[in-house]
Structures are given as structure tokens and as C-alpha cells.
Amino acid sequence: MRNSGSPGTAAAHACLDLMRSRRQTSPKRLIDPGPSAEQIHALFEAAAQAPDHGRIRPWRFVHVSEVARPALGEAFASALRERDPLATPAHWQDARDKALRSPFLALAIARLDDAHSGIPAAERYVSLGCALQNMLLVAHALGYGAGLVSGRAVHSGALRDLFGIEAGELAVCFIAVGTVRQDKPARARPAPREFVSIL
Numbered sequence: 001m002r003n004s005g006s007p008g009t010a011a012a013h014a015c016l017d018l019m020r021s022r023r024q025t026s027p028k029r030l031i032d033p034g035p036s037a038e039q040i041h042a043l044f045e046a047a048a049q050a051p052d053h054g055r056i057r058p059w060r061f062v063h064v065s066e067v068a069r070p071a072l073g074e075a076f077a078s079a080l081r082e083r084d085p086l087a088t089p090a091h092w093q094d095a096r097d098k099a100l101r102s103p104f105l106a107l108a109i110a111r112l113d114d115a116h117s118g119i120p121a122a123e124r125y126v127s128l129g130c131a132l133q134n135m136l137l138v139a140h141a142l143g144y145g146a147g148l149v150s151g152r153a154v155h156s157g158a159l160r161d162l163f164g165i166e167a168g169e170l171a172v173c174f175i176a177v178g179t180v181r182q183d184k185p186a187r188a189r190p191a192p193r194e195f196v197s198i199l
């Protein structure tokens, strides 16, 4: 068993330090340069390391390329029109502009179909959450800022159509990665005693 002073301890400290220094960076604060093709591959490899009960890979990602950004912008604008008939053309343009933020952008989609009905939805979301956290940590370790963004557009018909989201799938959030334009202070984290009890 590994204990204090072993190589395992150093690795645990390095891992915890990485987690402690990670923080949410919103896409509007992420600029070029973004991750290279090789680094993007590493991000998705990190996702593949997530725990996965039943080995069903209950999630998938769609990488939003540069050429697809205008189409994403149109989907955001349509989503806004769908939910807010009072939105003005200036609001639609703001919605479009959101699609241009962050050098790397991918949509995280949970697969909740019945094909493996023995695995409950909660476990599938946990697996996706682990995949996302793995990606956030690798992005941070590579020196990038990263963040998750959802918003109501994620569940819109326009977005479902653009991304080919099928029945039995749910778009959960985007993951954005890039160079941090302006850092922000770390938030206070809960102490274990605030969320751990003993049976």
C-alpha cells in the first residue's frame, strides 16, 4: 500500500494542486491561441478515461469547428426568437456573437437511450461529469483556461437540429478552452466537514 513519502504521495499532491488551481473561465474571457490538434486529441482522450458503468459510453461530444461557428450563431439567434418574441435584432446579434467566443468549443451530449436500460440516467450524467472534469483538468494542466456553459439555447429545437441530437439524447453544456484574457480570483471552496458526515 502507498503511504506518506512514497511516489504516490507526490502524485496525489500534484493532482490536488492542479484541481485547487483550476477555475471556471467563461468563453468571453477565452482568446487565441487555443489548443492545437494534438492537444484537442488529448482533451478527448481525457474524456475517455471517465468511469463508465456497463461500458456504455453514455455521452458524446461534437467539436464545433471554425467553419461551423456562423451556423451555431444562427442556431443561438433562432433559439432566442423561439423563447422570446420580444427580442430585438440587436439581441439576435448578441446571441450570434456568442458562437464566436473561445478558440475551442465542444458540445457535451448525454446518451439516455433505452439500449442499456440497466444503467440509470443518474449514473450516465455522473460519467459525463467525470469526462468533463477530466477535460477541464487537462486543459488547465496544458496552461489554458476552460469553462462550461449551458443556457437555455442548449435545449432549443434549433440547436438539436444543428447538432443532430436524437431522441434519447440530451445536450448538457458546452466546454470552452482557450488562452485566458483576464484571470479572476479563485472562489472559496467548501471544507469537507460541510459536506461529509459519518454513518
Ligand SMILES: Cc1cc2nc3c(=O)[nH]c(=O)nc-3n(C[C@H](O)[C@H](O)[C@H](O)COP(=O)(O)O)c2cc1C
Pocket (backbone or CB within 6 Å): 022, 023, 024, 025, 026, 148, 149, 150, 151, 172, 173, 187
Ligand atoms: C453542467 C454545467 C453547466 C454550466 N453552465 C454554466 C453557464 O451556463 N454559465 C456559467 O457562467 N457557468 C456555468 N457553469 C460553470 C459554473 O458556473 C462553475 O463551475 C461554478 O461557478 C464554480 O466555479 P469553478 O468551476 O471555478 O469552481 C456550468 C457548470 C456545469 C457543471
